[in-house]
Amino acid sequence: MAVTKIKRIRGNPGDPLSYIGNPEKTRNRGFSEADRQALADIIAYAADEKKTEKQYFTTGINCDVENAREQFNITKLSFNKTGGIVCGHCMQSFDGYEVTPEVAHEIGVQMAKELWGDRFQVVVATHLNTNNVHNHIVFNSVSFVDGKRFHFCTEETMRIRAVSDRICRERNLSVIEHPEGKRVPYSLYKMEKAGMPTRYNVARQALDEAISVSANMEEFKSELKKRGYLYQFNPRRKYWTVTPPGWTKAIRTDRLGDQYTREMIQQRIFSNDIGVRMQRMRNECRSTNHYDLKRRIDKIMGRSGLEKLYLRYCYELGYLPKYRQNPVRLHAVLKEELLKCDLYSEEAKFLARYNISTKEDLEKKMKSLMEDYSSISAQRSELRQKLRRKMPVEEEAQCREKVRELTAELKDTRKELKLCRDIRERSGQVERNLETVIEDRTRGKERKPL
Template structure:
């Protein structure tokens, strides 16, 4: 059986290739001295690179394995795709222990050649340092043919595993024509072994609890619904599913274990029909009364510039939204700022979005925006210079579109700079206005108190 795998490599490219072609893993230590000497005599006539390939079972496809890293990088540089995923590293493992290194390497070469050999560079090696021989392959993430990245079916296990199975069948090796792709992952398995709750274990407990109070599918459906689980246990569905709490993606019940297949659940429900069961009752919830904080309490907890602006919006009657205040009773200083309410709300949203509480944070944010404006301006200038060159219509439209995108970003960033300047000026005025209004309200409260005292 050939177990195939493929995963992306984002670290140093040379490190992965060196691991795959490690002489300590690929050297044929099982050869006798006579066989090894005979092989050395024959290979002495070949080139050094060919000798290395044969001796250590290291071969390259569309590249020289001795300089594979440099050739991989050269292709990336040629197409300007040096960032992101550097390569894909995979293996091909065989169940048989009596397979020869030559056959393992041959199958690995045929497998990689058929799947990726037409468009990509690859290094294929056979490691002999474990009980089961296995091939490692490192594939460049960028095609030397068209510069496109490896994607789609080219890195889909359920596609290229068929090629590996076909090669194993060709050479009389064992393979599994119907692999179980729905097995529980080792991550959740190890969590359960350590006694930690998982979405699978918690779902099993919920189903067991529901079955314990059910005798048929209808009562099981009712119990799971009362427990708050989204599920489907209909006879018309091919697979029964349930959505674990806290998740959005459903899982098939048969993936939870042998006791949770459709047949097993029906059998357990039938066994309950001869037993007197208590009907399912949902857990009683004790309702408690809480004193919820109001918006004014939340605003008072927020300090700094953001809290100052929130409090000012509250004084202007903009907050809370559900309560409409009488603007006729506002202080004259506040009435003047009602005409600037749109600008004040924009400044408030900026302070809240960027978590700005102090003047230092405000100026720091402004400097970062100015730096972005400078970089985007340089990029736009460079693109405008390209318009003067003799380029095709497609490239011309792309450049114009990029210039338009940068211009829109610059408009937004310059607006942010203007808001920062307004906040720096307006914040001091707001503080003065709030102090004046507070003093006025305290004076009015004292007059009202004195008037009430006279009538007592």
């Protein structure tokens, strides 16, 4: 069973693969440093000896593996197409030990020749460094035949998958007959696994709450509206969607799990007892207990300015500094803000640390931090210039230690500057959100019977 994936490689020094290989120092006229770096990195990664058994499983098509980068660049220069996407990177991974490295490499070469061999320069490398034997296929983005660029599109992705599946069937290997649709992005998967709030698990929580107090679809829709969610439950549409407050992109409910398909949501609602209405009414009419003990909110209300604003916001999110996270019933406008609760907590601590109450205090602190940053940066630059000259070993060690200290100071100053800028940009929205929460809460109290 082979799984395929294709990436566009652009001239970006921060590319995730750039740490693997060391770029060569030679220069080619007409190429930016970023283009040379990206192309060298991806070819070096594909042909890494540690992964390919001394390059035994590497093959060049219309080019030589060792000089592939230079030959790619010559083609680009000859057609004056040196910018943009520098190459394509296709990966073909096999299930466990289903194939030997020799067979996997043969399949990769056969697929590369069929897909790109007539127009593009290609390097095929088979990696053996994981539990899954897999091929890396790097091809030039510019054709050596007519100078036309490769068109990255969904049709090409499907064509790659089709060719790979056909070759696997010809060799009696398994294929994925019914591939799953678009999966949850990896970043969201990692956040959910770590227990962090995401737009997906926040949406699940909202749907679960709405389902639990609804006896029919109209009540379910009403509960979603109360939580600020937009919905599209048209029976003619194949999938149901919900849009969280503050978002423009809808989420398909079936992406949230097996319990959130159209059929399961309806089944869960219709299986509710009619008593859920009485439970909802009791919750709405429940009066709060009043105590004379001083609470955290009372301490917060004793503060002023920006510090009070951010502490109150953290309180509403259930994430005050110096206290463990406390689950609270959040207002609809605060659901998505859970994703930034750590940031708001850091900003509240920063405001308290420097007694910043007004926007003028914030601007003064920013100006001071920028002056400190310039001064420290100048000192570090001076020491780095000094290190270029010959000096005694002890003095050189002292200079290097001082450079490390200044670098750490710059990092802290840069972090505080970022917090200042973020407070300046977000404080207005934070204030508006709090006004909405307090206004809705006050309106809800007025509606309750005496």
